[in-house]
Amino acid sequence: MKRGWFLPIVATLGFGFLYAPIVSLIVFSFNESRLVTVWGGFSTRWYGELLNDGQMLAAAWISLKVATIAATLATVIGTLAAFVLTRFGKFRGKLLMTGMITAPLVMPEVITGLSLLLLFVSMEMLLGWPAGRGLTTVVIAHATFCAAYVAVIAQSRLRDMDESLEEAARDLGAGPVRVFFDITLPVITPALISGWLLAFTLSLDDLVVASFVSGPGASTLPMVIFSKVRLGVSPDVNALATIIIVIVAVAVTIAGVLLMRQSKTAR
Amino acid sequence: MSALDAPPQASLLRPVLMGLAGLVAVALIGWLALPANIAVLLTSLVAVALACLAFTRFMGWSDRWMVIAIPLVWFVTFFLVPFFVLGRISLSEVAIAIPPYTSLWERAPDGTLEIIASFDNYLFLLSDSLYVSAYLSSIKIAAISTVLALLLGYPIAYYIARSPEPRRSILLLMVILPFWTSFLLRVYAWIGFLRRDGVINNILSWLGVIDEPLVMMQTDFAVYIGIVYTYLPFMILPLYATLVKLDDALLEAASDLGATPTVTFLTVTLPLSLPGIIAGSMLVFIPAIGEYVIPTLLGGPDTLMIGRVLWDEFFSSRDWPVASAVAIVMLILVVVPIMWLQAVQNRQEKNA
Incomplete structure (x- = not known):
């Protein structure tokens, strides 16, 4: 097929559109001036200010804790859901389960946040648990929508996987639990790692759901950033963004290499 | 070898012992390293799972249901x-109490149970033009953004799908990469771009294209940009997935039969990529309807979106019942697109 000029130009523009704001974010984080858009010379001053911002650091620590626990929970639940949907054939509730792992992916966050908050409040009135809102409620909320993402990733990996391996193990007398832990789990591990990483970043990133279900003393990092950003641009947010982007770029590259190696060995 | 020697029937003792060991381990790790409330949560989750396992084994049911039950429950x-x-709270009334809404049941003096439920909140939504126009304006903004994302995303997805490896994988990774960085910070980045003294105005006036800075912040235009920007990967990925499966032989056949590239595109490529178009559009349209962060940070005070109305109703007015009614109506709006998305995905699974 003849290659036209149209596609490369649009693709270049598209990638420029995707990356230009990120690049400018990084560039202006090294700006001396407080005015984010006027260049005042190179400086790492805002990184220093970030390290002295106690509220920001406390929020970052809370977010890291929440993200680690929520991503781990989400990976367990999501993997089980994906396994059940791909390996168990037909069962009652299958359609319901398929719906419940698709819907959270697109559900507007304000609905998820508000409905979970009302659930927690009602549960507290009926059962006395969870007592108040804070870390626990944010973890549950994040684990729920992250599990849906993990389930989608794990599902596509489980479907691509060569099922004859599992059959062979079963023919040799291994029980279902043993087949899962000795055959299935090692094969899908790279997908689960990238699922965990995705869940981790989604949890770290969430503002809306956390704002609804969080309580006093459990402000996550996005909540603190949002309250700062609402008042206008500030260079220390740029510095924070740069740090996050660097960490994410490294993590995604590792995950990408893992997945690529995985798909090569799978073929 | 050992797998062959193992008794085929499920034994009760081993999984229970392993489970107990797991419980102790989780509890230990939990209490030592995690905040107390999280440790309680994890320990009770494992304990509930164990109790269910013991119960199913005791009743002689298959373990299958146990595995299904965990994610399902x-x-x-x-x-x-x-x-x-x-839904239940949307039927109550706002009250000065903790939590701030009235109960649905009340015990009358003679001991009978009275149900107090009213559709007043929904009638209120209908009577106040603010809500109706917020819903309509959300749908309009989400629809326009979806079309813009499709127009930009389709050529990019097509270009990636037609690229040779390893460039294809690298480009794909580049599309996904921004999606992994903070959504909030990517929206924030556009403030620096669109402001009166922002990057775009600076470059344009330096080039001499404009004398007066363009007003871009706090307009609907900024909201469209923000939505297209943050949701573009969701549009590109499903499009790419259908386009990469496109059989080259079909395109060759069309051109051998004399079709021009435009005709080939319209009659072969476009129809075959329809599932990707629908999936991508729904993945942008549905969450965009309820978007809160983008209209708040980039839009103006007159940018009316229902996510913002719900947020203000909840956080500023503290009217939980009305906020719930707003959410229920929004839920009804997005249910049809969600079911459409699911139907498309199910059909693709069957074809795969």
Whole structure:
């Protein structure tokens, strides 16, 4: 097929559109001036200010804790859901389960946040648990929508996987639990790692759901950033963004290499 | 070898012992390293799972249901049940209490149970033009953004799908990469771009294209940009997935039969990529309807979106019942697109 000029130009523009704001974010984080858009010379001053911002650091620590626990929970639940949907054939509730792992992916966050908050409040009135809102409620909320993402990733990996391996193990007398832990789990591990990483970043990133279900003393990092950003641009947010982007770029590259190696060995 | 020697029937003792060991391990790690409330949560989750396992084994049921039950119960409890709670609270009235709404049941003096439920909140939504126009304006903004994302995303997805490896994988990774960085910070980045003294105005006036800075912040235009920007990967990925499966032989056949590239595109490529177009559009349209962060940070005071109305109703007015009614109506709006998305995905699974 003849290659036209149209596609490369649009693709270049598209990638420029995707990356230009990120690049400018990084560039202006090294700006001396407080005015984010006027260049005042190179400086790492805002990184220093970030390290002295106690509220920001406390929020970052809370977010890291929440993200680690929520991503781990989400990976367990999501993997089980994906396994059940791909390996168990037909069962009652299958359609319901398929719906419940698709819907959270697109559900507007304000609905998820508000409905979970009302659930927690009602549960507290009926059962006395969870007592108040804070870390626990944010973890549950994040684990729920992250599990849906993990389930989608794990599902596509489980479907691509060569099922004859599992059959062979079963023919040799291994029980279902043993087949899962000795055959299935090692094969899908790279997908689960990238699922965990995705869940981790989604949890770290969430503002809306956390704002609804969080309580006093459990402000996550996005909540603190949002309250700062609402008042206008500030260079220390740029510095924070740069740090996050660097960490994410490294993590995604590792995950990408893992997945690529995985798909090569799978073929 | 050992697998052959193992007794085929499920034994009760081993899994229970392993489970107990797991419980102790989780409890130990939990209490030592995690905040107390999280440790309680994890320990009770494992304990509940263990109790269920012991019960199913004791009753002689298959373990299959046990495995199904864990994710099913979790999603039903924390995804499905909340919608019923939402519906229930949308029928109560706001009250000065903790929590700030009236109860649905009341015990009358003669001991009978009275149900107090009213559709007043929904009637209120209909009577106040603010809500109706917020819904309509949300749908309009989401639809325009979806079309813009499709127009930009389709050529990019097509270009990636037609690229040779390894460039294809690298470009794909480049599309996904921004999606992994903070959504909030990517929206924030556009403030620096669109402001009166922002990057775009600086470059344009330096080039001499404009004398007066363009007003871009706090307009609907900025909201469109923000939505297209943050949701573009969701559009590109499903499009790419259908386009990469496109059989070259079909395109060759069309051109051998004399079709021009435009005709080939319209009659072969476009129809075959329809599932990707629908999936991508729904993945942008549905969450964009309820978007809160983008209109708040980039839009102006007159940018009316229902997510913002719900947020203000909840956080500023503290009217939980009306906020719930707003959410229920929004839920009804997005249910049809969600079911459409699911139908498309199911059909693709069957074809795969």
